[in-house]
Amino acid sequence: MRKTNEEKGLLAKLAGGILDGMVGEEKVYRGYKNVYCGKYIKDGEPVSYREGESSRFFNGKENERVPGKRIEDHYDTDERKLEFFQRFGWLIDDEDAKAYSAKFKPKK
Template structure:
């Protein structure tokens, strides 16, 4: 493992890269798919469409169900995440690392 990879994994585990990765993708069925780093673990989520119904007085909204689609928990998988999605992060080291694998 190179120094660059160790540095990226340390930054990830410290929570310095936490947040939304890229943009939210909205499907034609009303679901949304997004990748987010939480507590140093990148995860891809899919949230189903919100439903609405009239209860006799007013419209009620029921939020969509969240489904975990993919999780990158091991160091090997996290390096794979950086290779595929590092260019979407606001970190120059991650972008440079990802650029090597494009």
């Protein structure tokens, strides 16, 4: 797949660590157990995660904490990274990422 100069620039920013950090805000789905969902970029790799609520129980001596199940989806290839920008670029605090994402926004 041929990449445009805009896509190459976004991938270079991503590899340089300029866009590292949280993407948007963490979302909490409440119900029987809370589920925390969010996206972040670490070391130039976008990651989407879902994490269940942790639980505690008393083992007869002290309270023990059991962490909730965490599922991470890593966007490791260039095509997947560009897919991440297309879907979630509007949440990133960067004008180039927002402009790239706007091109793929569905028309009403």
